[in-house]
Amino acid sequence: MTVETGTPPARRTGRASRAGAVLLTAAAVLAAGAPPGAAADGTAALTPAAVDAFVTGYLDANGVPGAVVAVTEGERVVRVAGYGHDSTGAPMTADSPVPVASMSKSFTAMSVMRLVEEGSVALDAPVVEYLPEFRVADSRGDEITVRQLLDHTSGLSDTTFPEKSGPLPATLEERVAQLGEVEPAAAPGTRYSYHNPNYAVAARLVEVVGGEPFADRLESDVFAPLGMDDSTTVGDLRDAPEVPRGHVLMYGGAVAADEPSWFLDGSSGVVTTADDLAEWLVLHATGHPRSGTGPVSPDTLAAMRAPGEGAAGEADAGLGWNLEGAGAGHGGWLFTYTSQQIVLPESGHGIAVVLNGGLNTGGVEARVVAEGLAELAEGGAPEVGPPVLAIVDGVMALLTLAAAALGAAAVLRAPRWAAARARGPVRRLVLASAPHLLPLALLAGLHPIAEFVFNGRDASWWQLLHVTPTVVVWLVTGSLAGLAAVGARARHAARVRRSR
Structure with a gap:
């Protein structure tokens, strides 16, 4: 396939994130006008130009450095391309190696x-x-x-x-x-x-059953039959030096970062390219590969996307796939990359997106881009929504500055504060200063709070820092400012009490 890079930016997606819906009305002015690729009747054609406009618009609006995308229709490859750049500054292309995170589960299941x-x-x-x-x-x-x-x-x-x-x-x-x-x-x-x-x-x-290492079995079972010559699987991204570092998105920019170590094999370790993903999408969207014999039969492919039988209320869980309406998909996130695949067997469309920015608090992820492209494939006119992450990080920046200012003011006012209150009961002094320690309490509880918010999913402190960097900066700043304020008050109160 031809290696291509994206075209100049356009507008940004309206299906941004669940959090973005709350802010959509206030930001409606940002989404005014018809999106690129829109037809006269308001629908959009699934053309390479429309794909490029939508993807580049989303990346630019959200500060994501780069992405790779594969879009197929039947056996036709509509678009395989790279957009933006990787962490070395090199252009992203259709053959740039990228990790697909939990999309890997679909490959393991196959x-x-x-x-x-x-x-x-x-x-x-x-x-x-x-x-x-x-x-x-x-x-x-x-x-x-x-x-x-x-x-x-x-x-x-x-x-x-x-x-x-x-x-x-x-x-x-x-x-x-x-x-x-x-x-x-x-x-x-x-x-x-x-x-x-x-x-x-x-x-x-x-x-064990196949009698050879998992990576070799995945190669012979899946990659080779589909002609996915540039795909492999690893246990840690450090085992894939050809993959550039991804990014942590914060304060409207992107910081290149190593992926924190965690065990990926089987669940999250596939490294591939947009070119190879196109072959994978054609198989799942049509039931057969573009050439040769597929890894499994069409009946098996359908069974993998059949409603689950295991647990009541989870009929949307297939075997390596999640089901939604007439389609199926699976997303993935690392702490420096995110991914999403969607197949629509009724229309024969397949979509895969990988962004080189990691999981974040603003809902900037590959899922949003893939859903927008799916809307485009179904004749819709997706728009790019408000910059939720930039708004969130802007709020966190203001909170960080406020925490530092309040702490500094409390330190400067500590002598007068102590003179007015130091002769009262110690308990009252402690209670009066306790609010300054609230950021420290929140910082100490951030890990369990995050686990609750993410529905019990586990993460280390270092991994959590990659997801919520601006929250951590705010809490650390507030904790240090609070400790300084409490320390200054305690020191001056002790002097006043000794002088009585």
Whole structure:
């Protein structure tokens, strides 16, 4: 395929983020006018120019340095391109290597389904039948089926096994061994809980049943049949030096950063290109590859996107895919990249997007771009919404300045404050100064607060800093300012009390 880069910027997407909806009315003036590529009747044509205008508009409006995109319709590749630049300053292109994060689960699931088609594995058989080393802390582990790994109803959860903040394994075998001390959060098949180690176990099963390393099996099972010659899988991004550093998005800019170490194999480790993703999308959107024989049959592809059977209320969970309406997709986030794929089998469209900016508090992610392109594919006219992250970070910057100013003022006023209050009860002095320690309390509780907000998902402190940098800057500034204020008040109050 031709290596192409994006064209000049246009406007930005209206499906931005859930948080963006709150601010949409106030920012409506930013979205006035018809978006590029719009037809006379208000719909938009799915053309390379329309794709370019939408993607570049979103990147520019949100301060994302670069992206790669693949858009297909039937067997036709509408657009494979790179936009912007990577962390070295080099242009992003259709063959730039990018990590696709949790989109990798779709690839792992397909490798498992190859074994199912071969008759080597049964989806509803216990995992231990094929992987005797798999154990959890109680006998419920013997009931976990292969299907339950793939649709996240195994009962395993971040709440009982913090997979990112705990000790990191070096291999799939080590990851499976770590689960031997883990108490399941629920009985198998009774609750949906998105948990990366489910796919590490699935990948280890592929290794053991297939008789060769997971990366080799993924190559022979999936990449080679589809002609995805520039794709691989790794356990840590440090094992893929060809992938440039991604970025942390903050204060309207992007800071190049190494991806914090965490175990990716099986769940999040695929590295690929826009060119290769186009081949993958054609397979899923049409049921067959552009040439040759696909990795699995059309019936198996459909089964992977069928409503889940494992847990009530989670009919939108397929095998390596999430279901929505007539389509299916799967997103992914690292702390320095995000990704999203969407396939629409009824219309034959496929869309994949990878941004080189990581998870953030403003909802700037590949999902928003992919959903906008899906709207474009369905004849809609997507618009770029308000710059939510810039607004959030602007608020955080003001809060940071206010915290520093309040702390400085409290230090300067400490002598007068002490003179007026120091002769009262100590308890009253403590209560009067306690509000200055609120940022410190919030900083100490940030990790559990973040876990609650992210529905129990685990992250280390270092990883959390990548997601909420401006929040951490505010809380650290407020904590230091508060400690300085309390310290100054205590020092002056002690002097006044000694002088009585």
